[in-house]
Amino acid sequence: MQKTILIFVVLWSLLLTSCGRNQPTTVIQVNMTDFAYSPNQFVVPAGREITLDIVNNGAVVHNFIVMKAGAPLDQSFDETDEMNIYWKIELTPGQSVSTAFTSPSEPGDYLIVCSTPGHYQAGMTGKMVVVTE
Numbered sequence: 001m002q003k004t005i006l007i008f009v010v011l012w013s014l015l016l017t018s019c020g021r022n023q024p025t026t027v028i029q030v031n032m033t034d035f036a037y038s039p040n041q042f043v044v045p046a047g048r049e050i051t052l053d054i055v056n057n058g059a060v061v062h063n064f065i066v067m068k069a070g071a072p073l074d075q076s077f078d079e080t081d082e083m084n085i086y087w088k089i090e091l092t093p094g095q096s097v098s099t100a101f102t103s104p105s106e107p108g109d110y111l112i113v114c115s116t117p118g119h120y121q122a123g124m125t126g127k128m129v130v131v132t133e
Protein backbone atom coordinates (compact mmCIF):
# COMPACT_ATOMS: atom_id res chain seq x y z
CA MET A 1 0.00 0.00 0.00
CA GLN A 2 2.77 2.44 0.90
CA LYS A 3 4.58 1.59 -2.31
CA THR A 4 1.43 2.35 -4.33
CA ILE A 5 0.99 5.70 -2.59
CA LEU A 6 4.65 6.58 -3.19
CA ILE A 7 4.37 5.72 -6.89
CA PHE A 8 1.19 7.79 -7.16
CA VAL A 9 2.83 10.80 -5.48
CA VAL A 10 5.89 10.60 -7.75
CA LEU A 11 3.79 10.30 -10.91
CA TRP A 12 1.49 13.13 -9.81
CA SER A 13 4.53 15.36 -9.15
CA LEU A 14 5.95 14.59 -12.58
CA LEU A 15 2.62 15.35 -14.20
CA LEU A 16 2.30 18.70 -12.43
CA THR A 17 5.89 19.63 -13.28
CA SER A 18 5.50 18.80 -16.97
CA CYS A 19 2.21 20.72 -17.22
CA GLY A 20 3.84 23.90 -15.95
CA ARG A 21 6.47 24.01 -18.70
CA ASN A 22 4.19 25.77 -21.16
CA GLN A 23 2.87 28.31 -18.70
CA PRO A 24 4.13 31.87 -19.18
CA THR A 25 6.75 32.95 -16.67
CA THR A 26 8.37 36.26 -15.80
CA VAL A 27 11.56 34.63 -14.50
CA ILE A 28 13.94 32.82 -16.85
CA GLN A 29 16.97 30.89 -15.63
CA VAL A 30 19.51 30.03 -18.31
CA ASN A 31 22.82 28.18 -18.31
CA MET A 32 25.06 28.86 -21.30
CA THR A 33 27.66 26.27 -22.21
CA ASP A 34 29.74 25.98 -25.32
CA PHE A 35 27.19 25.76 -28.15
CA ALA A 36 24.01 25.43 -26.02
CA TYR A 37 21.44 27.23 -23.90
CA SER A 38 19.81 25.17 -21.16
CA PRO A 39 16.89 25.32 -21.29
CA ASN A 40 16.52 26.62 -24.83
CA GLN A 41 12.81 27.43 -24.94
CA PHE A 42 10.83 29.90 -22.83
CA VAL A 43 7.21 31.02 -22.68
CA VAL A 44 6.72 34.58 -21.43
CA PRO A 45 3.76 36.96 -21.22
CA ALA A 46 3.63 39.83 -23.71
CA GLY A 47 4.77 43.29 -22.63
CA ARG A 48 5.90 42.29 -19.14
CA GLU A 49 9.18 42.72 -17.28
CA ILE A 50 11.14 39.48 -17.52
CA THR A 51 13.88 38.67 -15.03
CA LEU A 52 16.78 36.80 -16.60
CA ASP A 53 19.13 34.89 -14.31
CA ILE A 54 21.90 33.74 -16.61
CA VAL A 55 25.31 32.12 -16.21
CA ASN A 56 28.07 31.45 -18.71
CA ASN A 57 29.58 28.06 -17.90
CA GLY A 58 31.36 27.96 -21.23
CA ALA A 59 35.00 28.56 -22.05
CA VAL A 60 34.43 31.65 -24.21
CA VAL A 61 32.26 34.79 -24.32
CA HIS A 62 28.61 33.98 -25.01
CA ASN A 63 25.60 36.16 -25.48
CA PHE A 64 21.86 35.80 -25.26
CA ILE A 65 20.33 37.71 -28.16
CA VAL A 66 16.59 37.93 -28.67
CA MET A 67 15.91 38.69 -32.31
CA LYS A 68 12.88 40.68 -33.47
CA ALA A 69 9.94 38.53 -34.56
CA GLY A 70 10.29 37.32 -38.12
CA ALA A 71 13.75 38.84 -38.48
CA PRO A 72 15.69 37.11 -41.26
CA LEU A 73 18.96 35.50 -40.24
CA ASP A 74 21.47 34.13 -42.73
CA GLN A 75 23.79 31.18 -42.20
CA SER A 76 25.99 33.23 -39.91
CA PHE A 77 25.25 36.01 -37.48
CA ASP A 78 27.06 39.17 -38.65
CA GLU A 79 26.87 42.98 -38.49
CA THR A 80 23.91 43.07 -40.90
CA ASP A 81 21.86 41.22 -38.27
CA GLU A 82 22.53 43.84 -35.58
CA MET A 83 19.54 45.97 -36.66
CA ASN A 84 17.22 43.00 -36.04
CA ILE A 85 18.15 42.57 -32.37
CA TYR A 86 15.34 43.05 -29.88
CA TRP A 87 17.50 42.61 -26.74
CA LYS A 88 21.02 41.41 -25.96
CA ILE A 89 23.35 40.57 -23.09
CA GLU A 90 26.95 39.32 -23.24
CA LEU A 91 28.76 37.34 -20.54
CA THR A 92 32.40 36.38 -20.11
CA PRO A 93 33.32 32.82 -19.05
CA GLY A 94 32.21 32.13 -15.48
CA GLN A 95 30.12 35.29 -15.25
CA SER A 96 26.57 35.19 -13.89
CA VAL A 97 24.07 38.04 -14.05
CA SER A 98 20.54 38.77 -12.92
CA THR A 99 18.99 41.40 -15.17
CA ALA A 100 15.62 42.34 -16.62
CA PHE A 101 14.06 43.32 -19.93
CA THR A 102 10.53 43.96 -21.18
CA SER A 103 9.19 41.21 -23.38
CA PRO A 104 7.80 42.18 -26.79
CA SER A 105 4.18 43.31 -26.79
CA GLU A 106 3.44 41.26 -29.91
CA PRO A 107 2.77 37.55 -29.34
CA GLY A 108 4.86 35.17 -31.43
CA ASP A 109 8.07 33.18 -31.64
CA TYR A 110 11.33 35.05 -31.11
CA LEU A 111 14.64 33.44 -32.06
CA ILE A 112 17.45 33.47 -29.47
CA VAL A 113 21.02 33.24 -30.77
CA CYS A 114 24.63 33.52 -29.71
CA SER A 115 26.68 35.74 -32.02
CA THR A 116 30.08 34.34 -31.03
CA PRO A 117 31.56 33.23 -34.38
CA GLY A 118 30.43 29.73 -35.28
CA HIS A 119 27.97 29.33 -32.41
CA TYR A 120 24.77 30.10 -34.33
CA GLN A 121 25.87 27.68 -37.06
CA ALA A 122 26.66 25.03 -34.41
CA GLY A 123 23.11 25.26 -33.07
CA MET A 124 23.44 27.64 -30.12
CA THR A 125 19.88 28.85 -30.53
CA GLY A 126 16.69 29.00 -28.55
CA LYS A 127 13.14 30.24 -28.79
CA MET A 128 11.16 32.69 -26.69
CA VAL A 129 7.43 32.25 -27.18
CA VAL A 130 5.52 35.42 -26.27
CA VAL A 131 1.86 34.86 -25.39
CA THR A 132 -1.03 37.01 -24.27
CA GLU A 133 -2.18 36.35 -20.73
